[in-house]
Amino acid sequence: MAFTTRSRLVNPRLGTYFGIFTAAFAALVLMALMLEQLGAADAQVRLIMFGGPVLFFLAIGLTSRVNEAHDYFACGRRVPAFFNGLVLGVAALGGAAFLALTGSLFIIGFDAVCLAIGWYAGLVFMGVLFAPFLRKYGAYTLPTFLGRRFESRTVRIVAAATLSVPILLLLVAEARFAAYAAAWLLGQSERLMVAVVVTCATAIVIAGGMRSLTWSSVAQAIVALLALAAPVTIVALMVSNLPLPQMTHGNVLRLLTRAEINQGVPIVLAPSLAFDLPREGVEQLVKRFIQSFGSIGSLSFVLMSFVAAAGIAASPALLARSGTTPGVYDARKSLGWAVLVAGIVLLTLPAVAVYLRALLLEQVVGQRGDSLPLWFQLLQQAGIARIEAKTQLVRLAGIGFERDAVLFALPIAAGFPQVLVYLALAGALAAALAALASSLAAIGGILAEDVVYGLPDEATPEATRIGTARIAMLGAAFVTIWLAIAAPADPLQLFLWSLTLNASVSFPVLLLAIWVKRTNAWGALAGMITGFGVTVFTMLLGETGAISLPSALAGAVGLPLAIAAALGATKLTPAPGRNALDIVRDVRVPGGETLYDRELRLLRLKNRTPA
């Protein structure tokens, strides 16, 4: 039965709106460029490049205020596949890809590709294994689905508790990335900017929940993609006369490889379990760009790509999006768009790294330490780059570079106007804000729907549910600010920990919930608790050095053990009830009414008729 049609749900003018937004943003950047050339104060230009986009996001977020739970938690199920995919792709990447992956590619070259592989493989896994089925169920949060599927409130509460941990880690990581970009953009301290960006993200998402999040994230995605593309495309045009950095950085790469051989950069071979991703701050360039398995061993490489893929695929922050499309077919299609968007970004980032490394080899390496080009001196003064000896010839291995600064160091190195540097920073900020806001919405939904109202029935008035979600988001935002300031760990490491926890807690239980009909509540509980416990324990052992497994790869132990525990516990306990089997059967078939909506409709009917 179709109550509503696709054409009635989807706003046909979305393309026009965001076309206007794109034009407005381009105009803003051009205006800033003109102001800079006319000699406006640097602080003014910085403020325009920070305030302009952020005001746009805030305006979209605040005007999308809603009062209905259906809109607040699922955006009214009216997001077309393309826009959903765009948001998914950019929210999955976030600041971790734009800032940290670019830097890691620059510093350790090919070895960092394992993360890129994890990203798009994760989106493929999500599209094939999870998203269409979760869309058919249509629950507002992941623990709600698990609780219903296993007919158990305990499963719901345990899922909410264990899944909040990776979301919180992700929140802190993205808050740090966003604050990093904002701090360079405004020239303020990072601690202050943590509070500013988290406040912005909360303000964007709090009024309209998923609706605000979706439409402001589309704008953020547009800003992030444009800002990534602009500087690197200009460099590509200058180098190869073709505006396609993704495909044309090959010749530069060849020259780069030859220069590295001439420089005598050694070929390092790491043991197969080595995992030496660049840390936060200034890191030495040690290996050739193209050589594989010099910093990350071959086994670690494969394990990392799988852990990252499982972590992205089962990320509760991203799966909350799966309920927003009009139908199951659109949910699948949106993952196709997400893979496309993420793929384009993840092909552009190596180009940034290659161009910067080539510029470094061409203009800095082999020069005397006290007669370096102006841009490198600027980077040195800013604390982004460092060389060992000031008076000798600079060697590649003697250069240190700040990991997260590579993205905006390219426009500086290419001698572009300051506005393009600020544009790159604004893009990274927008991507990190998109990821931050989506995690905030997810954790707000989980705390309100599953922890507070998980015990009584869904019959709570909608206004109360939305109010609780808003309060939960505020609380999560405060905790994020506090954690990001009080415990400044490496944000990339936090991001990887969040992935590894997703991979071992949420991935196994979701996989079994959908693909193995026999799994029951005991199996789900055993899987989640085993996955969480084993992974945290392995991470602790890895961090203290008791075992040689790096803590980011703990999911590779947790995931199989969680599946084994879940299957074992399922075998030993009685089969799930008729209702649970019906849910699985229904979830597997795309046709028919969205299950969660039907449930709420029936509940409303029951409450209306006096007993």
Add this chain to the structure above:
Amino acid sequence: MMERNESKSYWRHTKVQMLTSLLPFVLAMIVLPLYADALNHKRILGMPLGYFLACQGLSVIAFVTIAVFVNRQDAIDHWHGAHEDF
């Protein structure tokens, strides 16, 4: 809506489609990076072949995988009458 006795064959079809989509992709995900160094002396578009396959190649494979999956799975839905009726 789908007939009740159709659901078994629908799910079997779906499972086979899932495996045919994911297994080649997972295989490529493991194999391409591992042999990247061995392929790097050959060139394509000016890039070392191993690097090209592990970056550009794998992301294109990912996109093709998901695009083919979306179309095939939609065809399966329609074949068994399990599609949504909008």
